[in-house]
Amino acid sequence: REGLKSNLNRANFADDYFITDIEDCNYKDYIESTTGSAPDVRTEEEKDAQQTAYETVPQSVRASVQPTLPINVSPEATQAFEAIAGGSSGFVMFDLDPQTETLKVKETGRATIHDLEGKVDTKSPCYMLFNWQHTNPDNRTTKSMLFIYYCPDEAQPKAKMLYSTVKQNLVNACEQYGINIAKKN
Numbered sequence: 636r637e638g639l640k641s642n643l644n645r646a647n648f649a650d651d652y653f654i655t656d657i658e659d660c661n662y663k664d665y666i667e668s669t670t671g672s673a674p675d676v677r678t679e680e681e682k683d684a685q686q687t688a689y690e691t692v693p694q695s696v697r698a699s700v701q702p703t704l705p706i707n708v709s710p711e712a713t714q715a716f717e718a719i720a721g722g723s724s725g726f727v728m729f730d731l732d733p734q735t736e737t738l739k740v741k742e743t744g745r746a747t748i749h750d751l752e753g754k755v756d757t758k759s760p761c762y763m764l765f766n767w768q769h770t771n772p773d774n775r776t777t778k779s780m781l782f783i784y785y786c787p788d789e790a791q792p793k794a795k796m797l798y799s800t801v802k803q804n805l806v807n808a809c810e811q812y813g814i815n816i817a818k819k820n
Contacts, residue, residue: 704800707737720812725766760786760798779817
């Protein structure tokens with residue numbers, strides 16, 4: 636068999652199909668044998684050996700990283716990053732101009748956690764930085780910087796794509812301004 640395959644060029648053979656009876660030599664049985672619907676006749680030792688061999692084969696891992704999209708940052712947005720980093724502002728809402736791909740400030744100032752819901756537009760995405768003052772379980776008052784990416788279902792598909800791609804830019808900008816984000820949503 637090996638000599639025949641060698642003389643006829645091994646590349647022409649997809650796999651081996653073993654039969655014991657001429658009745659088994661048909662297309663339906665061949666397909667069943669190659670798709671796994673035929674019964675497994677291996678012993679438990681053979682199955683264990685194959686599983687062990689599979690588990691010991693090194694697996695390569697490939698991470699897919701989406702690159703950031705270069706955007707323009709308005710002077711007001713730069714000032715807003717500086718203000719929230721310095722503590723003079725407790726809340727900043729950013730939006731993107733889709734035509735110029737420029738990050739702009741939509742609103743800034745002070746807000747409570749309860750105010751945030753009323754500040755978002757139900758038809759367009761936005762980003763928010765919110766310095767949340769709250770009481771920990773041990774009754775200590777603390778502040779946590781929250782990064783909120785809001786993207787409603789009703790938003791335009793192009794806006795959804797743009798905002799999701801630019802999100803990492805804002806996280807990187809926060810790091811550059813020394814803004815330690817406690818929670819990203």
